[in-house]
Amino acid sequence: MSRVLVVDDDPHLLRALRISLRAAGYDVVTAPDGTTALRQAAAAHPDVVVLDLGLPDLDGTEVLAGLRPWFTGPVLVLSARADSHDKVAALDAGADDYVTKPFDMAELLARLRAALRRGTAEPGQAQVVTDHFTVDLAAKQVTVDGVPVRLTPTEWALLSELVRNPGRLVGQRELLQAVWGPAYERETNYLRVYLAQLRRKLEPDPAHPRYLHTEPGMGYRFLKDPPARASQRQ
Amino acid sequence: MSRVLVVDDDPHLLRALRISLRAAGYDVVTAPDGTTALRQAAAAHPDVVVLDLGLPDLDGTEVLAGLRPWFTGPVLVLSARADSHDKVAALDAGADDYVTKPFDMAELLARLRAALRRGTAEPGQAQVVTDHFTVDLAAKQVTVDGVPVRLTPTEWALLSELVRNPGRLVGQRELLQAVWGPAYERETNYLRVYLAQLRRKLEPDPAHPRYLHTEPGMGYRFLKDPPARASQRQ
DNA sequence: GCCGGGCGTCAGGATCGCGTCAAGACCACC
DNA sequence: GGTGGTCTTGACGCGATCCTGACGCCCGGC
Incomplete structure (x- = not known):
């Protein structure tokens, strides 16, 4: 309903x-x-x-x-x-x-x-909750294990863009345009740098991301519920 | 644009x-x-x-x-x-x-x-479903028996081109032009290689494709519902 | 039965893209 | 004028991806 x-x-x-x-x-x-x-x-x-x-x-x-x-x-x-x-x-x-x-x-x-x-298959909620961190889109606040974490404006812009599209692959051009503007569509460096910072601040194990996944050559994907790793092949 | x-x-x-x-x-x-x-x-x-x-x-x-x-x-x-x-x-x-x-x-x-x-539809709104795998065109995600499968950019470009035309024969030239560009219209090698990879990742029996069919000399065809076995030869 | 075209398969090497780090530029505030 | 934080930029190593050529198989034509 x-x-x-x-x-x-x-x-x-x-x-x-x-x-x-x-x-x-x-x-x-x-x-x-x-x-x-x-x-x-x-x-x-x-x-x-x-x-x-x-x-x-x-x-x-x-x-x-x-x-x-x-x-x-x-x-x-x-x-x-x-x-x-x-x-x-x-x-x-x-x-x-x-x-x-x-x-x-x-x-x-x-x-x-x-x-x-x-519109939204997921209800248009202002909060996105995972097992490890919570993103409050209305209050512009992120908490990791209940502890508030400070994000820079750029980090926030990037994260909210991903979190607003849970499960969907967001293209790198799409991200760059949304955060930096149309003139920066080729600066994929920025994405690498800031994704690394977000992972360092949010992921339990930044070297093996559970929530902020990379799709090489295409873009990035935020997953709320990490897929079962049991039967993963290849 | x-x-x-x-x-x-x-x-x-x-x-x-x-x-x-x-x-x-x-x-x-x-x-x-x-x-x-x-x-x-x-x-x-x-x-x-x-x-x-x-x-x-x-x-x-x-x-x-x-x-x-x-x-x-x-x-x-x-x-x-x-x-x-x-x-x-x-x-x-x-x-x-x-x-x-x-x-x-x-x-x-x-x-x-x-x-x-x-922008694009929400994940799940544009799914192509078969008995064995699901292609979510909006989320750019493929799942086989519910398990997410990673596709490379080229694999995805090729698959989406076929899946967008269910049941229709897509010509080799058409595919090559859509995925690699007009300059590669004769490189039918590429199609053979990448179709094989897609079949390996998606088909239940890659040697006998149920969904990604070859039409020799013409092109390839994606079938959502494979024809009944009865009318099949042998 | 022979032959040729088209396809599937495989493997190796060149290339590309990503993660990482660090240093400099820029800015706001003190 | 100093200081801390943020953003940009470049370089490097590594792994994944793409391209390429070779081989064998099937099938239809001769």
Whole structure:
């Protein structure tokens, strides 16, 4: 069951959305304004956020900016404004979809399904936990065996990029572009240096990585649960 | 630079889209009908597909069905029909977004950016499964009997090329060009060597391939479901 | 039965990519 | 102006990967 955070200041619409989403099998959390929304998002770990742009306290894009750094799930924006300029602004601010009011509930649900299908198989959680260390994407904090570890900005950028894609091979070009920018796509040196530093800080045995794996010639992969080594061949 | 496959039967709209997308920095490939679209999608490796539903030969949902599950990128559907029932159908068939004609070009580009930002599908969304092994195209991971197997970059490039075209004969020239580049179109040695390595790593009995078949003089074919033994010779 | 083309297999050597280390450049703060 | 931390850059050794050529087998044509 997926959890939806619905942010809207109109109590009637909020109620209608809650009922429809519950009926569709979602776990629903609501917030009437932007600050509550950000608090709820961090506390309730929703898989997806439905966000009305017309909030009393914060601008919709501010809420998006607050969610963006750590929230990996999709954000579906609701708005009364149909002007394409507004749509472009919201989508470029980090929204995944934009639906204008009044909307058809069946369509909204379908767009939610589509967003979730692509979104996160792993719930959009702010914390990634392994047997040895914990990465808190919202608080930007890493603890190894419960002890907080300091990471430099570059180390953090690299680690979060990997941790946001558990199990997926992240290409070296992809990593370099995300951390250093498009101009550094060939500096694979950087990856070697910083991966080594991360392993030294996080891995129980840096010489034999359990979590931060190298795929020679392709990229790196973060594995939450190391594969069983018993029947490994070759 | 991202590559976009645009599928539409209206030459004027196709031209307008090609110009706008080129100007926005995309590499554009086009197709006027469904069968061409499927062939182009397999050959050109687009990052995203813009798909008109009103095609002369195939229904839009058929094209979607042909694209999934091996195509990992987003599919943005264009349609003249604004009925919410159509939207729901397309979104549930695997589309990531639905834009009704006439559309605003700036909005379409923003929705494209949003779709591409989310990037490739989550692991597990684009899996090709056989009785013996699983190929996860999004995570770039292969497991044999549940055990992860390491593939070299060349092995992976070759395998994904075959797996993206299940059941279809992929020509030698096609494979060589996709993996090694146009200058190596005659080096059929490479294919023999690397196919052997793939079979050794994936096939239950490498000497008698069940999934990676050779078509002498033509090319190779990946079969998900091997034909029944009955009709087999001997 | 002979012959040739295409394929599978194998092994060795050249090359590439990775991990590691260390030193210099840069920056912010004191 | 000094100091500590962070980022860049280069060099080195080692293992993995890729390329290459040779050999034998199967099959279809002659």
